Amino acid sequence: MPSAPLAERLSIPSGPLFFPVTAYGPDGALDLDAYRAHVRGGVEAGAAAVFACCGTGEFHALTPEEFEICVRAAVEATEGRVPVVAGAGYGTALAVRYARLAEAAGAEGLLAMPPYLVVAGQEGLLRHYREVAAATALPVIVYQRDNAVFTPDSAVRLARTDGVIGLKDGLGDLDLMQRVVSAVRTEAPGDFLYFNGLPTAEQTQLAYRGLGITLYSSAVFCFVPEIALAFHRALRDGDDTTAHRLLDGFYRPFVELRAQGRGYAVSLVKAGVRLRGLDVGEVRPPLHEPAEDHVKQLARLIERGYALLEGDA
Numbered sequence: 001m002p003s004a005p006l007a008e009r010l011s012i013p014s015g016p017l018f019f020p021v022t023a024y025g026p027d028g029a030l031d032l033d034a035y036r037a038h039v040r041g042g043v044e045a046g047a048a049a050v051f052a053c054c055g056t057g058e059f060h061a062l063t064p065e066e067f068e069i070c071v072r073a074a075v076e077a078t079e080g081r082v083p084v085v086a087g088a089g090y091g092t093a094l095a096v097r098y099a100r101l102a103e104a105a106g107a108e109g110l111l112a113m114p115p116y117l118v119v120a121g122q123e124g125l126l127r128h129y130r131e132v133a134a135a136t137a138l139p140v141i142v143y144q145r146d147n148a149v150f151t152p153d154s155a156v157r158l159a160r161t162d163g164v165i166g167l168k169d170g171l172g173d174l175d176l177m178q179r180v181v182s183a184v185r186t187e188a189p190g191d192f193l194y195f196n197g198l199p200t201a202e203q204t205q206l207a208y209r210g211l212g213i214t215l216y217s218s219a220v221f222c223f224v225p226e227i228a229l230a231f232h233r234a235l236r237d238g239d240d241t242t243a244h245r246l247l248d249g250f251y252r253p254f255v256e257l258r259a260q261g262r263g264y265a266v267s268l269v270k271a272g273v274r275l276r277g278l279d280v281g282e283v284r285p286p287l288h289e290p291a292e293d294h295v296k297q298l299a300r301l302i303e304r305g306y307a308l309l310e311g312d313a
Contacts, residue, residue: 006108006165010048015232019055022035025281030070031279042221045226056219058266067087071102085108085111145197155184194211222272224306267287272298272302
């Protein structure tokens with residue numbers, strides 16, 4: 001059953017969903033001042049929600065103690081202006097622990113990421129997410145990707161699970177998503193939420209919009225919020241001309257650049273934040289920094305993206 005406060009705040013977003021990077025200092029430790037500045041800047045730029053310590057925020061690289069500190073810092077930086085949703089993952093016991101840490105830190109919801117490594121059957125996956133949802137009072141969005149892919153029947157059972165309010169899709173199988181949406185609409189009618197969670201989701205959002213899925217994550221918002229907001233407005237207003245111009249001139253080249261290195265969905269975004277003047281440090285292993293030439297290409301692409309916006313003026 002949906003949790004009204006968070007579900008209602010997310011259902012019709014005023015702006016993109018912001019997935020901040022996690023800031024580290026020169027010694028590799030958390031840089032909370034830079035992190036708070038990054039989160040605060042995103043909220044002031046027009047983010048509708050902050051998804052802290054998720055994929056772009058290097059959830060995998062944080063200790064439980066660091067995770068709780070970062071979630072608390074994100075809650076402090078938002079000052080209640082937008083909801084903070086925190087990541088939770090690994091095996092069931094650890095996912096439950098992270099869920100409780102997020103609740104203690106003041107988060108308003110959870111993004112439950114796939115279990116670590118194992119490829120489980122549908123019954124095992126459902127049990128995992130039910131235990132995570134039952135562990136706290138926080139509403140849960142389940143992240144479908146990699147080793148956590150649901151049949152339409154399992155999606156219906158998720159939608160009927162107390163505390164689970166939505167499904168974020170990082171798989172990209174539109175046929176499956178259409179069947180999931182149809183099955184849930186038919187067998188578990190209500191306000192279940194769906195999110196496009198593919199890397200650089202703007203690139204596929206026109207297709208997801210055709211399925212009725214209007215919510216999407218925006219890593220690009222981390223470093224070029226004005227471009228992300230312009231694209232979000234174009235989708236909201238049905239301005240496909242602007243959407244296509246931004247897709248052709250900025251998003252497609254960015255996706256092609258992102259494909260030049262493994263882990264660039266995080267490290268290239270972090271490089272973009274640094275290029276815009278906020279030193280959030282480098283990524284932690286096992287991720288690695290982008291090649292120098294790729295960072296230079298990103299800088300030129302950012303300039304091109306802003307030139308596209310000036311053409312709208």
